[in-house]
Amino acid sequence: MPLSPVARRIVRTHVPAAVNGVVAGGVAVAAAEFAAAFVRREAAPLVTVGQSVIDQTPHALKNYAVRQFGTHDKAVLQLAVGVGLVVFAAVIGIVARRWLWAGLVGVGLLGAVTVAAAVSRPAFRTSDVIPALVGALVGALALIALTRPELLRRGGRVAAEHAAEPGAGAAGTTGTTEVADAAPPRLDVATRAPEPGASGSAPDRRTLLLGMVVGAAGVAALGRWLQNVRFDVSKSRENVVLPAPAAPAPTPQPGIELGVPDLSPHITPNKDFYRIDTALVVPEVRAEDWKLRIHGMVDREIEIDFKTLSARPTIERDITLCCVSNEVGGPYIGTARWLGVPLAPLLAEAGVHPDADQLVSRSHDGMTIGTPTAVVTDGRDAMLAIGMNGEPLPINHGFPVRMVVPGLYGYVSACKWIVEIEATRFADYDAYWVPRGWSAQGPIKTESRIDTPTNMAKLPRGRIPVAGVAWAQHKGIDAVEVQIDDEPWQKATLAVEDSIDTWRQFVWYWDARPGPHRIRIRATDRTGQTQTEKEATVDPDGATGWHTISVVVT
Numbered sequence: 001m002p003l004s005p006v007a008r009r010i011v012r013t014h015v016p017a018a019v020n021g022v023v024a025g026g027v028a029v030a031a032a033e034f035a036a037a038f039v040r041r042e043a044a045p046l047v048t049v050g051q052s053v054i055d056q057t058p059h060a061l062k063n064y065a066v067r068q069f070g071t072h073d074k075a076v077l078q079l080a081v082g083v084g085l086v087v088f089a090a091v092i093g094i095v096a097r098r099w100l101w102a103g104l105v106g107v108g109l110l111g112a113v114t115v116a117a118a119v120s121r122p123a124f125r126t127s128d129v130i131p132a133l134v135g136a137l138v139g140a141l142a143l144i145a146l147t148r149p150e151l152l153r154r155g156g157r158v159a160a161e162h163a164a165e166p167g168a169g170a171a172g173t174t175g176t177t178e179v180a181d182a183a184p185p186r187l188d189v190a191t192r193a194p195e196p197g198a199s200g201s202a203p204d205r206r207t208l209l210l211g212m213v214v215g216a217a218g219v220a221a222l223g224r225w226l227q228n229v230r231f232d233v234s235k236s237r238e239n240v241v242l243p244a245p246a247a248p249a250p251t252p253q254p255g256i257e258l259g260v261p262d263l264s265p266h267i268t269p270n271k272d273f274y275r276i277d278t279a280l281v282v283p284e285v286r287a288e289d290w291k292l293r294i295h296g297m298v299d300r301e302i303e304i305d306f307k308t309l310s311a312r313p314t315i316e317r318d319i320t321l322c323c324v325s326n327e328v329g330g331p332y333i334g335t336a337r338w339l340g341v342p343l344a345p346l347l348a349e350a351g352v353h354p355d356a357d358q359l360v361s362r363s364h365d366g367m368t369i370g371t372p373t374a375v376v377t378d379g380r381d382a383m384l385a386i387g388m389n390g391e392p393l394p395i396n397h398g399f400p401v402r403m404v405v406p407g408l409y410g411y412v413s414a415c416k417w418i419v420e421i422e423a424t425r426f427a428d429y430d431a432y433w434v435p436r437g438w439s440a441q442g443p444i445k446t447e448s449r450i451d452t453p454t455n456m457a458k459l460p461r462g463r464i465p466v467a468g469v470a471w472a473q474h475k476g477i478d479a480v481e482v483q484i485d486d487e488p489w490q491k492a493t494l495a496v497e498d499s500i501d502t503w504r505q506f507v508w509y510w511d512a513r514p515g516p517h518r519i520r521i522r523a524t525d526r527t528g529q530t531q532t533e534k535e536a537t538v539d540p541d542g543a544t545g546w547h548t549i550s551v552v553v554t
């Protein structure tokens, strides 16, 4: 489709101008990435901006994002931030074609937003603004170089040549009036390029653009590489030698696994363990540098390093961890064999005041998680975990130390990359998720999930195992029942119980008749309570309802 002359002219002037903006933006990001290598990964603008979007996102939208994109929500967010930056940079480029000053104001605005994003982070340090400032400064220079190259060229030349070559000085003076707003619009690079007198400037521009793109890519790659070299903690993790547990978990009994195909294994391998957190870049804390401070309403503050912590008597326990954002039938649950240091004795040593009903744990990246003191000290295996399934904690799961409390959702207990515990009161402090619409207290609700068959499955007639997992951490599961259509509920066979802190597999063999069928399940915990049929959303304190699937038997 041919373009009208007007459209063609707009494309001819605006597209190169937009390209100027986008390339300058890329140069800015590259410079910032490089600068972040000398500050920390978390200070890179793409991260600070993305993080503050996460912090500011209303929880309804966040739930939507998690539902739509699952654990890819972060990649989607980063992409959105990147696209937003490209669009804004293009606009800056177009504006700068006419009014360079306005383009520079735009760059300054982006810089200011990025600095604000860094400052707004809970774990902000002053040096975190450096990458944003470097990026804005370099971006501004790149924008000038692309839209008004003569400004920079003259800047260098005037000093050197002014005295020796009056002509150059005179040209420069003319240039100065051009830059002032009085300049007519014909000064832009795009219209100027085809001018006979400026015939050298088209290849110049191409060389400049290409140089900037290649240079930016190289600098960004170098920056990322340096960030890896400087901040990566996998070496530290490899060097951790876990202590033998003073109180090992009981050797697994046969019968914990029912051995049904496609049923979740009792212990979830680390590589398959769900990951939920707000961190765009995984906080990286070397075990050698790690310290935990216990403070607030205590008699004696405690500061403990990794060596001292892991020299204390450890326990090894199988515990099922579950996210409050797990929908009925959802995947955000797993069981691991955790190795850790019991938390209650440490708190006793600190002398937590009796009226401090909340323990706020704070992570290296500033996440805050509020846990009832009473729950941590009631005798259950609340721990500072250093091992997960026989390995040091994976970096994604909180290396070097995280909290694990059986019976509580992760957002009120399972602080990863933990560096602080503050004894306080629920009345005095709201942890991260509370002002975002989630309940301050989050005991896990009794739930169950069908793993096999899957929803909408087409099945052969005959004997079909209906199997899954049921959980009621720190209460224990006593029964799971299965219902086909509106037939009577049938008692499923339960796997041997590991502990009341873990989920329990179940299976019921169904003699499947042809036709469409509905299958649903419900669990009963050891307090005698059967899961409610009433459906509740994940917010504010966990989903309820019976997991229900539809299948067709042929």
Ligand SMILES: Nc1nc2c(c(=O)[nH]1)N[C@H]1C(S)=C(S)[C@@H](COP(=O)(O)O)O[C@H]1N2
Residues within 6 Å of the ligand: 273, 274, 275, 276, 277, 278, 279, 321, 322, 323, 324, 363, 364, 365, 367, 396, 397, 398, 409, 410, 411, 414, 415, 416, 417
């Ligand atoms: N530092 C930090 N710890 C955190 C979170 C977080 O966002 N940041 N998320 C919590 C939530 S909501 C859950 S469900 C668990 C998930 O732990 P996992 O990723 O090891 O499965 O971690 C908890 N600990």
Ligand SMILES: [Mo]
Residues within 6 Å of the ligand: 276, 322, 323, 324, 325, 409, 410, 411
């Ligand atoms: Mo969670």
